[in-house]
Amino acid sequence: MNAATVSLRQPAQARQAEMVQAVLNLAAQQEPASITTTDIAKAVGLSQGAVFRHFPNKQAIWLNVAQWLEATLMPLVQTAAQSSPDPLTSLGNIFRAHLQFVQENPGVPRFIFHELQQPAASPVKQQVAAMLQTYSGILIRVLQQAKTAGQVSPSLDERSAATLFIGSIQGLVMQAMLLGSSTSIQPMMAGVWALYLSAIRQEVAP
Structure with a gap:
C-alpha cells in the first residue's frame, strides 16, 4: 500500500468513525x-449523498456501530477480567467497567436493545449476539476461577451466573433509562453488586 492510498483512506475512516x-x-x-441517514448527515455536517459515499446503506452504518461496540467494550471487559489475582475482585471490576462505559456512551444500551428486539437475524443482530456470547x-x-478458589458456591451453575451478571447490568441500565439519566446508575451499583455476590455465594437449596 503506497502513501497516497493511506492518505486517501484515513479521512474516509475518520468520517466513518464520526458517523458511528x-x-x-x-x-x-x-x-x-x-x-x-439525513439525521446522521446533519450531525456530522455532510450531505446525505456524502454519507452514502462512505457506507452503501443504513444497514452498513449500523453494522459498523456494532463492530465499534465490540472492538471498544470487549477489551475493557477482558482487561478487567485479568485485573486481579482474586477472581471476585476481577468480576467486580468487569461490572464497574461495563457500567462506566454505559455512562460514557448512553446511546449504546438503546442500540443493543433495539437490535436484539428485531425478529430477523440481520448481520447487525448477529454481530451483537456474538459479542454477548464472547x-x-x-x-x-x-x-470457574472463583469456584476453584472456593469463593462461590460449589454447586454454582456458571452459565446461569453469567446470565444473571449481564441481566443485573441490563436492569440497572433500564432503570437509568426510565429515570432519563445514565448518572443515576451510580447510586444503585453497590446494592445490586452486593445482591449478586450474595446470590452466587449462597448454596442453592434442593
Whole structure:
C-alpha cells in the first residue's frame, strides 16, 4: 500500500468513525429506529449523498456501530477480567467497567436493545449476539476461577451466573433509562453488586 492510498483512506475512516459516534449520540436522545441517514448527515455536517459515499446503506452504518461496540467494550471487559489475582475482585471490576462505559456512551444500551428486539437475524443482530456470547464466555471463565478458589458456591451453575451478571447490568441500565439519566446508575451499583455476590455465594437449596 503506497502513501497516497493511506492518505486517501484515513479521512474516509475518520468520517466513518464520526458517523458511528453520531449514531450513538442520536440513540441517546431518540429511538434508534427513528434515526435516518439525513439525521446522521446533519450531525456530522455532510450531505446525505456524502454519507452514502462512505457506507452503501443504513444497514452498513449500523453494522459498523456494532463492530465499534465490540472492538471498544470487549477489551475493557477482558482487561478487567485479568485485573486481579482474586477472581471476585476481577468480576467486580468487569461490572464497574461495563457500567462506566454505559455512562460514557448512553446511546449504546438503546442500540443493543433495539437490535436484539428485531425478529430477523440481520448481520447487525448477529454481530451483537456474538459479542454477548464472547462476553458470557469471559464471565464463565472468571466464575470457574472463583469456584476453584472456593469463593462461590460449589454447586454454582456458571452459565446461569453469567446470565444473571449481564441481566443485573441490563436492569440497572433500564432503570437509568426510565429515570432519563445514565448518572443515576451510580447510586444503585453497590446494592445490586452486593445482591449478586450474595446470590452466587449462597448454596442453592434442593
